[in-house]
Amino acid sequence: MHIRDSSPGQRASAALGGQPLVDSGDVTFLLHPLPKQVESNFRSQGRKVWQIALLRGDEDGSKINDTLSALEKMGFATAPTEREIRKEAKAKEATQASTEAKEAFKNSTLDNLSKMFPEEKKEKAAEKAVDVKKDEEVVVSKVSVSKEAMKQIVSAEKTRGDSDIEDLVKSVEERLTKEGEWSSEDETKLQAEFESLVELLAPETVVSKEDMAVIKKNVFGMGTYWVTGSEPYLEQEGGWMFKGNLRGDREMIYAKSQELLTKEFGKKYELMMVEEPETSVEDVATGPRVAFVVVPSSKQDQPETTSWQFGIALLLSGLTVLSAVQLGLVAEVTRLPAETLTWFSSPDSVDSGMGPPGLEGFDPVGYFNDAMPITLGVLAATGVHEAAHLVMAYFRDVRLGLPYFIPNGQLGTFGAITQIRGRVGTRRQIFDVSAAGPIAGAGVALGLFIAGLSLSAGGAPPEELLPVPTQLLQGSLLLGGITQTVLGVDLANVREVAVHPYLIAGWCALTTAALNLLPVGSLDGGRMVQTAFGRKSLGLTGLITYLGLALGVLGSTLSLPFGLYVLVTQRMPERAPLNDVTPVDQSRVNLCLAALTFAFLVLLPLSGGEAPDPTLTGFN
Helix, strand or coil, rough: CCCHHHHHHHHHHCCCCCCCCCEEEEEEEECCCCCCCCCCCEECCCCCCHHHHHHHCCCCCCHHHHHHHHHCCCCCCCCCCCHHHHHHHHHHHHHHHHHHHHHHHHHHHHHHHHCCCCCCCCCCCCCCCEEEECCEEEEECCCCCCHHHHHHHHHHHHHCCCCHHHHHHHHHHHHHHCCCCCCCCHHHHHHHHHEEEEHHHHHCCCCHHHHHHHHHHCECCCCCCCEEEEEEEECCEEEEEEEECCCHHHHHHHHHHHHHHHHHHHCEEEEEEEEECCCCCCCCEHHHHHHHEEEEECCCCCCCHHHHHHHHHHHHHHHHHHHHHHHHHHHHHHHHHHHHHHHHHCCCCCCHHHCCCCCCCCCHHHHHHHHHHHHHHHHHHHHHHHHHHHHHHHHHHHHEEEEEEEEEEHHHHHHEEEEEECCCEEEEHHHHHHHHHHHHHHHHHHHHHHHHHHHHHHHHHHHHHHEHCCCHHHCCHHHHHHHHHCCCCCCCCCCCECCCCHHHHHHHHHHHHHHCCCCCCCCCCHHHHHHHHHHHHHHHHHHHHHHHHHCCCCCCCHHHHHHHHHHHHHCCCCCCCEEEECCCCCHHHHHHHHHHHHHHHHHHHCCCCCCCCCHHHHCC
16 A cells, blocks of 8 residues: 555554554555564455555454555545556465465375375364465464374384384474474475385385486476376385376377386386376366376286195185086985985984985986086086186286186085286276186076076976976076976976976076176176276175175075175275276177176076075975
8 A cells, every 4th residue: 555645644543543554665564553463464355465464353354444445535545456456366366376285285295194004093184274474474273193193103113123214203293283384495394204204104116216206207298298296006005106187198198108117117117097096077088087107017916826826726626526516416316216305304314223215226326427417517617617718818918817616515616716917908808808708608508508498398308307496496587587488387386397407507507607797896797897887886886786695685595605705705806907097898888788687687586586506406
């Protein structure tokens, strides 16, 4: 505010209740009667850039506004020009941007500390009040960090025997809890200390500061990917994520960045392209915002298979064969005489000391041979399933581990656990390898099922057919409905239906394929959903699947054992490919939807039925 002369200023002071006016060149300060401490700056909106101190008791600026208005009315102050108003608005925007940048820096620092120590409670560690002064220094209220949290951090890191960590933690805490003004020097020191703390706490194989500088300078840049920040990538051990802005087509920039990274470091690092976490921003032309993650190559490949793992895989394979044999033998139990079945169903028969009646002339070899169609049919479908994974992995350049077959008495097997070893390049590779197994296995199973239906409908002599309780056939909406239609029976009004062993083998194998197509974890269906729709979609479908299994809606009597099997061994999603941004094509999306539809139609009941449990056959 320009004062015309000192005497009008003094008269204005008297007129306004004795508030002194202090001149300083072209700028005049209007002071409050109790000027104990200047807490923040005040720039009057819509006026010349007044440098007027806002003091205690006038936080909203009302007293100063009243004073300015009075001075203008008395003619002691000049009104601002339009140019001055625009200049003031720009200055205010710049001041606000500076304040937000400083605030964002502090928030980012505290958030990164929280990410580094996930075991700590996610409490808000800072309470800040930031205003701007004329020299752009910041006045903040006390910023608090949980003392208990810091104690636990220091205690945990003492085991490393590194006193530097404790000193840095204390220094960072002191700066974050500092009262009063923060200068640019304070911020610089805090950032340097925090980066040193990250480097000390991170795994030894994490990207070093020197390598990060080289990556920012020589791998990324103004013409490709302008880096605006970096932080640890918690989903990959040893990974470091660079956030920024793309300067062109993401596929071309990713390929070029991979080439430059290899040129600088050889095979020391690998480059991932992922969707930027915690953001929903998506460009219509380029898709989701992306970030690049540099990962040490030593953290990508899994350890080589050991001899004991070979032994476990061999043991499980043997148990699966025995389980399939048991399935066939139990299914054939309905061929035994009625009195024999009655004897087995009575709990008092075992204590009677007498053998089962009706087995005179029983041929055990013939009985075993009759069980082989079911046994071999189930094993054939499972074997083709795993073989298809291996063949597709060969053509898609994906390394697979040993298959660990899982035996099950009701179906013969739940399939196999087959890990993907090493990092895969694209979503398409994972999708193709995952889809090949259940499609091939279900193809064999469907052939057995159709052959069994044909033979059951009149193509086989009656003595080759097995009576199956209709309650079991009602366990599948799709398979039960087809069986009911082809055989011309109403499953709700009959007690049992005579079917061929091939139908039972196909039914069991199709049920196994459907279970493995459920969209959860690292099952084949989970991998397909993850690569076709993303991890967030997999989380949603996984929740629905777990609810269906928990309520017994999916798979009926199989829901509990299969749900426990998934929770123990397959609950985690598949590791993301190096390029986890480029989507699969629409034909694969449609194939995924068809597979999910098939799985749910097979596992949902026709009407209050149960899963195909041959152990119950003949005892109803």
